[in-house]
Amino acid sequence: MASADEQVVKALAKQARVLRRRVIEMLGEAGSGHPGGSLSAADIITVLYWHEMKIDPKRPDWPERDRFVLSKGHAAPILYAALAEKGYFPLEDLMTLRKLGSHLQGHPDSNKTPGVEVPTGSLGQGLSIANGMALAAKMDGRSYRVYALLGDGEIEEGMIWEAAMTAAHYKLDNLVAIIDNNNLQIDGDVREVIGVNHIADRFRSFGWYAVEIDGHDIGQIIAALRLARGIKEKPTVIVAHTVKGKGVSFMENQVGWHGTAPSKEQAEAALLELAAGEE
Amino acid sequence: MAVKKATRDAYGETLVELGQVNPDIVVLDADLSASTKTANFAKAFPQRFVQIGIAEQDLIGTAAGLAAAGKIPFASTFAVFAAGRAYDQIRNSVAYGKLNVKIAATHAGVTVGEDGGSHQMLEDIALMRALPGMTVIVPADAVETKLAVKAAAEHKGPVYLRMGRGAWPVIFDEDHKFEIGKAVQLRDGDAATVIACGIMVGEALKAAEMLEAEGVKVRVLDMATIKPIDAEAVVKAARETGAIVTAEEHNIIGGLGGAVAEIVVENCPVPMERVGVKDVFGQSGKPDELQKFYGLTAEGIVGAVKRVVERKAKG
Structure with missing residues (x-):
């Protein structure tokens, strides 16, 4: 008999597979979009929305809600999948992704999609926005927490390090940054493109508390987020080691799947593989 | 001889006035608070002042986050750094998001003087007015600045407020009426x-x-x-x-x-x-x-x- 914790982890893993399937379905239908970085973030997003965050899909504007900022905005499909599964909007809307008139834009638009907090997509801007939200919580004495998901390629943007300084300076312990460290960006391996390495140490040197985890291990994600709640007087960064395209064998670790949608046949193969994971 | 007063001085004073009546007003600066006159607000309301340091992109991004959380942020720096250095942040976070951020830029134009061309912003009106939903205000004197700052605070949505460095002649009486969008x-x-x-x-x-x-x-x-x-x-x-x-x-x-x-x-x-x-x-x-x-x-x-x-x- 599985322990309560094991059951939680199992349920979350199942939910993550559902989100991955949604991503493939959406992108197959849309004909364009970013599968690699959506799939690498699936487990993190699942734990945030189904386990960690205090949210109410019926009240997207609830002042006490926890905030999520998808700074790596191109992973919009995984966010939309989570929001639809949570009930922020109907599931059938997912099939309108990237189509004219859809509320599901290629990159998140908070004025169109319920549950999206701020617009993102121009990389590097989300951490500063998250800082602003966390500062507002402190000013107002509110207890909500702010989560920002960043790409490892994204942290090449200088603005991220401006924001890293600000978060540490203002001791934003109500802020958690999660790095989806899948090691790939459009032009190749992040370490080869411009030497992105020692990510945790870089943040530590900026005054953050940093922890490294396997970003596909549900238990580790839960534990890291729990740990972050106990860290006071400084922001926490979770460097989540992930696999780009995780869950679809032919997409895994393939840079070509950063911004290419699967064909109908590829989508079918991917969905079969994800369904087999259910057994 | 007309009385002279810098628009940025009027800005600094009005921020303090606004801060007294509206607890949602917050002010951010990027290491220029003595020059932009946001230092007045910082002194009066230290808990609602956010010093960002020399990081204009983060200045605008943080202001966007504060606005998304319901605050009315006034983000200040020199015009060349606000509209220039942080253009993409203003475009993609503030304007695209229709966020209630007030970008209050001082030291616009050639009357910055001795600092030279690098610091004399002459393209900001063009950049800002091309952004959908952005309100662009360039007050004529200290009296109009005071009214414009108050109008900007009441207006829902992004505003770019352009001010100068020098003391300009005061044109308007205290009973001057200012309305956004009215000549x-x-x-x-x-x-x-x-x-x-x-x-x-x-x-x-x-x-x-x-x-x-x-x-x-x-x-x-x-x-x-x-x-x-x-x-x-x-x-x-x-x-x-x-x-x-x-x-x-x-x-x-x-x-x-x-x-x-x-x-x-x-x-x-x-x-x-x-x-x-x-x-x-x-x-x-x-x-x-x-x-x-x-x-x-x-x-x-x-x-x-x-x-x-x-x-x-x-x-």
């Missing part, structure tokens, strides 16, 4: 209309007096809101006076002159002249020397009015 007619005449903003409003009034001494009567409009522009007042001026001169401390491309020309060409084409910096960068010098060098003076406006009146006469 103010300061003088009337039928030879031409001078439409000005910022420091050039004072110059336009001087020019109108000089012209009147020569028997040429011009209408003068203070177009403090460049977006949304008071199209009605522009069209009325074109119809009733048949010639228009714009005057701004900005590149003649894309600023007030461009905005007015767009309206005039589509609705009531009449001869037009644009007084402004003629598509060059600025340089070091004393503010008044630079104003003269670039023709940003009453004399410059008088010359433009004479040219436009002549063109009008030729039909």
